[in-house]
């Protein structure tokens with residue numbers, strides 16, 4: 001008999017932060033201190049993806065008037081490819097639009113074709129590149145989503 005698995009995306013709670021900080025393979029600088037700072041920042045939108053009540057992914061967006069900037073989106077490696085990244089991003093966009101967001105900008109490593117695939121599938125378009133944006137010298141692809149139709 002197959003088990004029923006419940007997934008949900010919602011606003012993060014402080015009790016979720018330690019589990020989110022323990023997700024492996026995340027870009028440097030996303031430890032408990034920065035997650036707590038984002039949690040406490042009123043202009044940040046912070047969503048969590050849960051599987052059977054356990055936090056397995058998150059996304060953080062900073063909103064400045066009508067412009068949103070996606071700071072990070074992460075799904076635990078054991079739960080990738082199940083649609084959680086897309087569900088998180090959809091939730092973030094809906095929350096941003098409720099708060100007046102008209103466009104959402106993000107940067108992604110040139111080599112990160114999985115994340116680029118996610119963004120392209122959601123309607124993001126490349127608007128430029130920033131050479132040597134990352135500390136290891138990698139170029140960032142800058143992408144934008146106009147959110148008028150959400």
Ligand SMILES: CC(C)(COP(=O)(O)OP(=O)(O)OC[C@H]1O[C@@H](n2cnc3c(N)ncnc32)[C@H](O)[C@@H]1OP(=O)(O)O)[C@@H](O)C(=O)NCCC(=O)NCCS
Pocket residue numbers: 072073074075076079080081082083084085086087107108109112113114115117118119121
């Ligand atoms: C990017 C990330 C959040 C995607 O999360 P996910 O839950 O695995 O993504 P989903 O299952 O929702 O897939 C959404 C889309 O991403 C793309 N995608 C996901 N896995 C992929 C893979 N292995 N190969 C290619 N494309 C892939 C596809 O376009 C997919 O859409 P589809 O299922 O309709 O084809 C996840 O891979 C991750 O946490 N990566 C490490 C952190 C990171 O790179 N974050 C981005 C920072 S800019």
